Amino acid sequence: MKHSAIRKKFEEHLRTKSLKFTSQRDRIFELAFETHQHFTADTLHAWLKEQDGPPVSRATVYRTLHLLEEGGFIESLDTGRGELVYEHVLGHSHHDHLVCVGCGKIEEFRSEEIERLQEQAAQSRGFVLTSHTLRLEGLCRACAKKPEHAAAAGKAD
Amino acid sequence: MKHSAIRKKFEEHLRTKSLKFTSQRDRIFELAFETHQHFTADTLHAWLKEQDGPPVSRATVYRTLHLLEEGGFIESLDTGRGELVYEHVLGHSHHDHLVCVGCGKIEEFRSEEIERLQEQAAQSRGFVLTSHTLRLEGLCRACAKKPEHAAAAGKAD
DNA sequence: GTACCTGCAAAAGCTTTGCAAGGTC
DNA sequence: GACCTTGCAAAGCTTTTGCAGGTAC
Numbered sequence: 001m002k003h004s005a006i007r008k009k010f011e012e013h014l015r016t017k018s019l020k021f022t023s024q025r026d027r028i029f030e031l032a033f034e035t036h037q038h039f040t041a042d043t044l045h046a047w048l049k050e051q052d053g054p055p056v057s058r059a060t061v062y063r064t065l066h067l068l069e070e071g072g073f074i075e076s077l078d079t080g081r082g083e084l085v086y087e088h089v090l091g092h093s094h095h096d097h098l099v100c101v102g103c104g105k106i107e108e109f110r111s112e113e114i115e116r117l118q119e120q121a122a123q124s125r126g127f128v129l130t131s132h133t134l135r136l137e138g139l140c141r142a143c144a145k146k147p148e149h150a151a152a153a154g155k156a157d
Numbered sequence: 158m159k160h161s162a163i164r165k166k167f168e169e170h171l172r173t174k175s176l177k178f179t180s181q182r183d184r185i186f187e188l189a190f191e192t193h194q195h196f197t198a199d200t201l202h203a204w205l206k207e208q209d210g211p212p213v214s215r216a217t218v219y220r221t222l223h224l225l226e227e228g229g230f231i232e233s234l235d236t237g238r239g240e241l242v243y244e245h246v247l248g249h250s251h252h253d254h255l256v257c258v259g260c261g262k263i264e265e266f267r268s269e270e271i272e273r274l275q276e277q278a279a280q281s282r283g284f285v286l287t288s289h290t291l292r293l294e295g296l297c298r299a300c301a302k303k304p305e306h307a308a309a310a311g312k313a314d
Numbered sequence: 315g316t317a318c319c320t321g322c323a324a325a326a327g328c329t330t331t332g333c334a335a336g337g338t339c
Numbered sequence: 340g341a342c343c344t345t346g347c348a349a350a351g352c353t354t355t356t357g358c359a360g361g362t363a364c
Contacts, residue, residue, distance in 0.1 A: 020338050020343055041329080057346045062329060083328070098284050111278050117271045118293055125264060126298030127255050133292045136275055141283030177318055177363045198354080214321045219354060240353065 003033060006073070013071045024056045028064040032074055038085045038106055041065055077133060096134035102143025163190060163230070170228045181213045185221040189231055195242045195263055198222055234290055253291035259300025 010029055014021050031047050041061050048056045065086060068074045076084045077097065095108040114134065122129045167186055171178050188204050198218050205213045222243060225231045233241045234254065252265040279286045
């Protein structure tokens, strides 16, 4: 889906819920869809500060992020330590994450087979799936080579 | 692995790191391994309060939980909303989670095939896996029947 | 006796909320 | 003009930390 189409969807979403299209929401939306990185509310807030426009409060960032999440425009996943990370979703198909515990890098991947097996596992237990999170943790190629991480690569204990 | 063996391991772990075996640690350890549920630090703290013994501070609960996690006795997974949930691990093989978004129930499951595919996906991207988290979200059989959840089961909106 | 531990209470970090002023439709 | 939004600052949560007294070894 193209950026302009997604943007239309967003405006439409706001209209549907009789919400206003404000400049703050516009800027937050744009940043969320311009980046190809995962970001936290705080990161996005910092990006806004770097921009030319007037400052946007942290509260508004959080509120808008919720709005976008509810609307299915972005998704949150957590770093594991009390912080939510967002990524845009529309125009960007579903995928899972490989997280490097050495450097924090996040890679995305997708396996149709895993998706299928998940569906199957859920069904056999009577669940109707709405979403899932698969997070593989380990060391990326670069970190696995570093001596200080050699131990972690060898064991699971 | 039997409870007594796990307990020995725990005592040994403490000794190895020249840490003391205190009554607080003992009680926290016991609770973590007695339960078959997932628990938060706060839940465990509440369980301690219900017991006959003297109260144990929240700080100690957190500290001991970290200790147990480091030692590989328990694992944490997050609910998705700023709260860590623990479960014991030794004497309890690896598994993934099915979480009901309707009632919060957590079911465990394991699929060898998914495990294998994960390994494969990681390897092909140069990652050495240390752990993973697979969390399927949806509605359990009971919740899927409830009218207030019917919508969620059908759509992703 | 020497670390190490504990409890308390305060602090920290992320996120949410109440309220009055301001913007959108 | 009505209602939704914003910003601010304060509060809410879970988790962490400094310190003084207590405990295991």
